[in-house]
Amino acid sequence: MTDSQASGPNNTNRSDPLYVGYMPAPDEHRRAVKRTLILLAAWLSFCAFTLVLTMPSPGEGVWENSNERVWEGFLTNDPYPMLLTPEETLLVVSMGKHGAHDQIDEFANSHVSLRGYELRRQGRRMIEMVPDSITPLGEAPSPQPTLSMLDIEPIDFTGEIIDGKCYLGAMKPGNGFAHRACAVLCLRGGLPAMFAEDDASPDEPLPLLIVDGSTQVPEHVMQYIATRVQMKARRASVGTLPVLIVDSSTIERANDFFGNPKTIVIEQSED
Amino acid sequence: MSSSYRTVQWNAHKKIYDLTIALAVTGFIVGFVILSRIFFPSPEQISTPILLIRACGICAILMLHLILIIGPLARLTPLAAPLLYNRRHLGVSFFSVALIHALLVVGFYGGFGVQNPLLAVLDAPDGSVPFEFFGFLALIIFGLMAATSHDFWLANLGHAWWKAMHMMVYLAYILVLAHVLFGPLRADSNVIPIVLISIGAAVVLSLHILTGTREVLRDFRDHAHCAQENDQSGWVDVCSVDDIPPDRAKIVQIENHERVAVFRHNDALSAITNICAHQGGPLGEGKIIDGCVTCPWHGYQYKPECGQSPPPYTEKIATYDIRVEGRRVLINPSPNPPGTHTEPASFEPWPEDQHD
Known part of the structure; x- marks a missing residue:
């Protein structure tokens, strides 16, 4: 219907209004729209406030x-x-x-x-x-980096395998499941896997992760990136850098969708 | 309703509607970012791209719920009609916001790496839930709906195909819920987003169940009535003339036939299909304005005696033969071809109805 037909003189029956988009709106509908808009604005504000206030801190990277x-x-x-x-x-x-x-x-x-x-x-x-x-810079005293083992037997760790660059500050937050695609891409690109342990003190340096003898995370471990995992690892260090040496077969998901503990057996890939 | 296609047939209501959408979307996203900056000052500042990803994602979900609520709400109360009138613009706006969310995700989470950015986002590791893919599939469906939302596609695809395609919004909604619940909210210790999205899903589901139940009960009631009154000649006694308010209609459901709207205008009755040729709106919930049946959804108009839109418009709907015996209304349940003229059935108004 064109606007030229929008005069609508017969649509002004106050006892029996009908809203027609190209005609002047009846008073009842105008009032209803105003009330709806106020409710919507309140709901949007409430959602924005609540969701922002309850977002976890991304840390101080x-x-x-x-x-x-x-x-x-x-x-x-x-x-x-x-x-x-x-x-x-x-x-x-x-x-x-x-x-x-x-x-x-x-x-x-x-x-x-x-x-x-x-x-x-x-x-x-x-x-x-x-x-x-x-x-x-030519000849200079050269410290030879050596991997010093601190543990003989592996011990239990719980936390998240993260890509070091994002977690240290390139993305904030650089952890969590929403960030998974980025974390996997970073690790596939050769960025260092590190381990953010649950309840670690803010001053505790993040350890570098060596999985199955390599700092390149194997593809079959990627399913555990950005989720809470439990694993057995031995602590080591290179210079001042702490290192965790882990066998991928010990990695398991720490909780499922509802937060319950769940063990998943890793199938070792042929490669 | 148009005699030719135009990108948008702007009128005052559409401009206000779209301006409101633009202000609400912009206000929400800007407000979300500002609030985040206030509550998370440096060095705990959240990266701007991630804030925008969150703001657009949340905004899109809120818009999607509103879109899904408007339909059943308009069936429950005619006061929701102004929200329904321009809902397609809300749908296209929602798709735009969802697309911005997706582009930001692909650009920042999938970019700067060793893989194609889109593939990097969709290539979930084996053994993990591909929540990004759920969102991608939903976006494809929403994109298809946005691209075909114009009346050009409605007319060329046909009402049934168009409607079927746009009913895919419910599949896309389920995909969105899976995208959110198995993605960012997975193992999240913050229950607030889960509570909010549960409230949204419950409202959408309740309104649809309520509306559907109402329709089924009404059809059942009309079926029962018509089964008793059906006479040997095939004409069906559907109601009394006194059941129909002036310039309004009674919707009747005759067994094995589609719904019929019986309109009363100037002490005469006409029967037409209840389905608008535009988007299938319920004509019987409309009203006669300027001598034409006017659809409550988008204002498409038809002459009650012939089912044709007034010139220059060309839409046509089916009519039904109708007669009045005493004060009972009888209609022939076999529809006439769209646009067929039928003689309105006159009746004697009660003295108090003389103003009609």
Whole structure:
């Protein structure tokens, strides 16, 4: 119906109104719409307030992606790209969702300077390296990184396997099931798997995860990313970096949809 | 109702409706982001893309519930008709917000990595629930509905196909619930979102059950009545002329036939199908305005005696032969071809109805 036909003189019967979109609205309908809009506005405000107020904190991760810095130290690729400085051991990653293995290969086990951006959380720092920013510094005292085992027998851990870069501040929150696709993509791209243990103190450094002897998470473990898991692991360290060494067959989901404990047997893949 | 297709036949109500949607959506998203910034100051600040993903996702779910509630609400009370009138614009707006949510997810969760961003989001690890895929499927359905929401598609696909396609909204709604419950809310210690979405689902379900029950009971009542009154000639006694208010109709259901709307206008009765040629709206819940039966959903009009839209419009609906015996109304349950002229059945009004 065109607007020219919208005069609607016969639709003004106050005792028997009918709403027709192209005609003037009856008073009853106008009042009903106003009441509905007020209710909707109240409901939307309530939902927004309630949902924001009850969102869990994403933690205190920091990504200084506008503050380029220079670091010096001993660069190694084993067990994961790291820069060992006299003070600490810093994980090194690339831009985006990529590990830095390829960029570091050429300079591995040498004293270098490199430029990048700092990510940090829970006392753990990471460098997001600027491409082609490594400069060899020649001969210098070289600390040989060694993996020092702290446990003989594995002990139980409960928490979430997370991708280190997002969790340290690149994404906030960088954990939880909604973040799963990103976490899996990051781990497939070679970013370091770390372990956020339940009830860990805020000052406790996040450990690097070595699964089945590799810092590259096996594909069959990806189903456990971004969920609470239980696992048996042995503690170790490289420099100041804590490490958890885990056999993937010990990983199991800590709870199901309703929060009940549930054990899932991992089928080891052929590869 | 139009004699030619236009992108949108704007009128004052549609402009207000769309402006309200735009303000509500913008207000919700901006408000959500501002509140989050206030309650989560640095260094606990949530990343802006993730805030937008959440705001758009929540906004889309709220809009979807409103869309699903409007239909049955309009069946329960005619006062909800203004919400129904332009619901397709609300649907397209909802799809746009859901699409922004999806694009942000693909861009930020799926981007910057070693895989195609879309595949990275949809490629759930073996053994885990593909909640992202549920959302993707729902978005495809909503996209199909948004793309075919215009009257052009309604006319060219046919009412039955169009309606069937748009009933897929319920499948998409279930997919959305699965997307949310098996995704972000999974193992979430915060029960508030689960409570809110449960309230929404309960309201949607209750209103549909209530409306459906009402329709079934009405059909059952009319069936019982008509079965008793059916005479040997095939004409069916459907009601008394006194059952029908002036310029209004009584909807009757005759066994094995579709619903018929019997309209009273100027001391005469006409019978037409209850189904509007536009979107299948219940013509019998409409009213005669300017001498034409006017559909309560979108205002499509038909002359009661012939079922034709007034010129230049070309829509036609089926009519039924009708007669009055005493004060009883009888109709022939076999419909005439759409647009067939039938003689209105005159009757003597009671003195108090003379103003009619």
